Amino acid sequence: MALSNKKISGLITEIGGNEALSIIDYIKDKKNVSEFIIADKLKLDMQTTRNLLYNLNSFNVCTYIRKKDRKKGWYISYWTFDRKRASDLVSKVREEKLNKLREQLKKEEANKGNFYICKSACARFDFEQATEFAFKCPECGSLLNMQDNTKTIENIKNRIEELGKEGK
Numbered sequence: 001m002a003l004s005n006k007k008i009s010g011l012i013t014e015i016g017g018n019e020a021l022s023i024i025d026y027i028k029d030k031k032n033v034s035e036f037i038i039a040d041k042l043k044l045d046m047q048t049t050r051n052l053l054y055n056l057n058s059f060n061v062c063t064y065i066r067k068k069d070r071k072k073g074w075y076i077s078y079w080t081f082d083r084k085r086a087s088d089l090v091s092k093v094r095e096e097k098l099n100k101l102r103e104q105l106k107k108e109e110a111n112k113g114n115f116y117i118c119k120s121a122c123a124r125f126d127f128e129q130a131t132e133f134a135f136k137c138p139e140c141g142s143l144l145n146m147q148d149n150t151k152t153i154e155n156i157k158n159r160i161e162e163l164g165k166e167g168k
């Protein structure tokens with residue numbers, strides 16, 4: 001499944017911010033780009049560049065090979081963007097978000113009109129927990145009132161629908 005660049009960009013920014021995104025933009029259509037060239041082109045210091053690259057690598061969106069520089073005698077890493085892995089990761093993150101939302105929705109629907117909250121909204125409790133605390137907020141001591149969670153259910157459903165659309 002081909003995913004748009006926009007989604008991949010969003011993911012890269014989530015991982016490493018705008019600097020990581022500019023690295024990917026620079027190397028995405030190239031292969032085995034030297035870390036020194038990347039740092040130089042993006043006007044970043046070596047340590048920042050390496051931190052960003054290894055962070056991206058820990059999410060598998062970039063791979064690298066290391067080669068010994070014959071003249072200088074030290075190792076240089078050469079970087080390549082892995083579009084396939086990046087796409088997979090976008091799908092995976094989306095799937096995880098969907099699963100969490102579905103779990104949340106299940107819980108909300110199972111406890112429809114049965115959540116309890118105090119006037120300062122310190123925390124939210126289900127019926128069982130509210131009973132345990134004798135309908136008094138354990139944080140502030142004020143009365144726990146029933147909370148209508150219709151809106152919450154609506155919101156979760158909307159987010160599930162939006163994320164579902166993104167996958168197509």
Ligand SMILES: [Zn+2]
Pocket residue numbers: 118119120121122123137138139140141142
């Ligand atoms: Zn409270």
